[in-house]
Structures are given as structure tokens and as C-alpha cells.
Amino acid sequence: MKIMFNGYLGILALLIAPMAAAQMNSADLYAARSSFHSSGCSSCHTAADSAAGPSLQAIAKRYKGKAVVAELADRIRSGSQGRWGDLPHPAIDYLSQSEAILMAKWILGGAR
Numbered sequence: 333m334k335i336m337f338n339g340y341l342g343i344l345a346l347l348i349a350p351m352a353a354a355q356m357n358s359a360d361l362y363a364a365r366s367s368f369h370s371s372g373c374s375s376c377h378t379a380a381d382s383a384a385g386p387s388l389q390a391i392a393k394r395y396k397g398k399a400v401v402a403e404l405a406d407r408i409r410s411g412s413q414g415r416w417g418d419l420p421h422p423a424i425d426y427l428s429q430s431e432a433i434l435m436a437k438w439i440l441g442g443a444r
């Protein structure tokens with residue numbers, strides 16, 4: 333019985349984690365959108381079209397249902413290359429971890 337109970341909790345956690353990532357209150361949505369534009373992200377990323385970097389929609393689609401907020405936040409800050417193409421996403425290490433997490437959640441939640 334105990335094992336089954338733990339199993340259910342595990343499944344519940346798997347279901348809730350991506351949903352929690354998508355749920356942001358309006359203040360957080362506003363803060364994430366503002367950071368995105370004031371941090372220069374929009375010079376390489378647009379909502380729907382790939383530019384230097386992948387579109388926000390394409391990123392959300394690729395990671396749909398996966399718990400990758402922390403991973404993406406790390407790459408936003410320390411850089412990434414080879415996941416989408418040859419161009420690098422630069423290290424943007426003046427961002428705080430919490431700003432990067434907020435933006436990762438916002439992107440994964442559809443960047444509204």
C-alpha cells in the first residue's frame with residue numbers, strides 16, 4: 333500500500349511540475365516580458381519566426397510537458413550552442429538566476 337501511495341505521489345508530481353511552470357500571475361508575466369525586452373533577447377528571438385535564435389513558440393513546443401525550467405534558465409545565463417543550430421546563444425551572466433527562471437517559465441508557458 334505504501335509503495336502504491338508513493339507511486340501515485342510520483343505521478344502527481346510529474347503532472348503538476350509542468351503545469352506549475354505554465355502558471356504565472358500577471359505581475360510575473362509582466363516582469364518576465366519586460367526583462368526579455370530590456371535584456372536584448374528580442375534582438376535574436378521573436379515570438380513566432382526563427383531569427384538568429386529559435387522562436388519562442390518553437391522553444392515552448394520542443395520542451396512541452398518537460399520540466400526544464402532550471403535547465404533553460406542555466407543556459408540563458410551561461411550560453412548554449414548546437415541544440416538548434418551552429419549559432420551560439422551568448423552567456424548573459426549579468427542576469428540573476430531568478431530573472432532567468434522567470435523568463436524560462438514565461439517562454440515555456442507561451443510567452444504571453
Ligand code: HEC
Pocket residue numbers: 368371372373374375376377384385386391404407408412413414415416417418419420421422424427435436439
Ligand atoms: C546574439 C543572439 C541571442 C541573444 C541576444 C539571445 N539569444 Fe537565446 N538563443 C540564441 C541562439 C542562436 C540559440 C540556439 C542555441 C543552440 O543552438 O543551442 C538560443 C537559444 C535560446 C533558448 C533555448 C535553449 C535550449 O536549451 O534549447 C532560450 C530559452 C533562449 N535562447 C532564451 C534567451 C533569452 C531569455 C535571452 C535574453 C536574456 C536570449 N535568449 C538572448 C541567440 C540569442
